[in-house]
Amino acid sequence: MEQGRIHADILGTLKSIDTAQSADDTLARYILFVRRFGFSNFLVSQIIHPLRPEAKKAMMHSNWPSELLNKRFEGMNLVHDPVVKYAMACKFRFSWDDAYSHASRFGKLMMDEAKEHKLGEGYTFPMRRPGAPLGGISIGGEGIDVSPQDLSEIELASLHCYSKLESFHPPFPKANRKDLSPQEVDVLHFASVGKSAWETSRIMAISEAAVKDALKRARSKLDAVNTVQACTTAIVRDLIVP
């Protein structure tokens, strides 16, 4: 009976989320829905390397205990988080147990710590909209009882919730981004697959000095301290093919 009622409620829940007027309002409506299944805590975030300047502007909403949350986003901890690692590799929803079984020893310690804060069970819904940073919604709690159909409905609610939250979040600033010239793009493409400046000069039929100049200009435009960082930044910003 209860399951049937919830099933009928999903379209209403989606409408409610879609018409929310603020991020807090959106989250309140979302959490109202997932609470029925035993989920009490949520973490919505875009996953961006913590040392990138953009990381400070990443979208993040959570009602996790602040001690746990601060620790998770401290230093480089985020890149070791088993849930984050699993979300990067997996495009489908997954349970935290799946992430735990693939975690490193340090990762398992992190998850064990979460269990102490009553976040022992949970699911993560990775969000992979083309052209947007990878993100996800994690929901957790204790005594969770969900069927696959319930999870499918929660996944829908999570998709709508995440989209709505994105609409309230300002896009990453692009004003300071300088366009790379076609030659700078080409030299970065070759550098990203390990070609030296000399090899690139042979392939592109230009002088080695011209290749080095182009790489220098690209590094400067991308605020990169070396060519490796320039290549990864160009990939992250979709300027070159990964």
Added chain:
Amino acid sequence: MILIIPPQVRDLVRDRLRQMFVLRHDVCFEQWRWRFPNQNDEIDIDDFDTEETIYLVYVDTDRDDVIGCCRLNPTTSPYMVSELWSERCNLQPPPRDPSVWESSRFCISRNLSSKREYMEIMWRMCAGVCEYCVAVGIKKIAWYTGPAFYQTINSLMPVEPLGTPYFDEKDQDTYIAGTGLVDEQAVLAARRNLQNPNVQLTYAVSPLAGRPDFDQFKKKEAA
């Protein structure tokens, strides 16, 4: 530019249509690794390329090739969601309404120079499809897609799922059937993602096919 190819002008653009079918084959069978029992080795044509289908084809005039495409089918005739996946529509029945059309085979070439160019062509196709729908009075589009593209559509227009996400064992992928409300706001939302939001996108193949009133968007934007 995006060519609009309704059924009555197909003979005028046979070569373009063939290029489109080749692109679809490349994307569906080589990139997405779909497998059908009777698939053709060069082109992708199926039962839903019908007498009523309208194609939107993105032509790169420099390369003289098709680099993006989409097909629209009326929901008043059999269409993919109603015929193939109706049992996955567990929240609402597949629509049958003259103002609701199905968008399918939304393909972008994988031979573009960068992901940025890929995204630009994808957004241009999204904007072109929305513009065309608004111009000819299509109020909603139905589709069957993965969660990532579901979110892309949701970033442009209000969407309603027809079913809950379905994990397809064969494809090892998740799909959702849904509908989206296409209006001027959706056109503007799609155009905001373009490098030049004011670029003219869509062109009718022949005066016989009629030319939608695209200037209305410019007026609204200016206002």
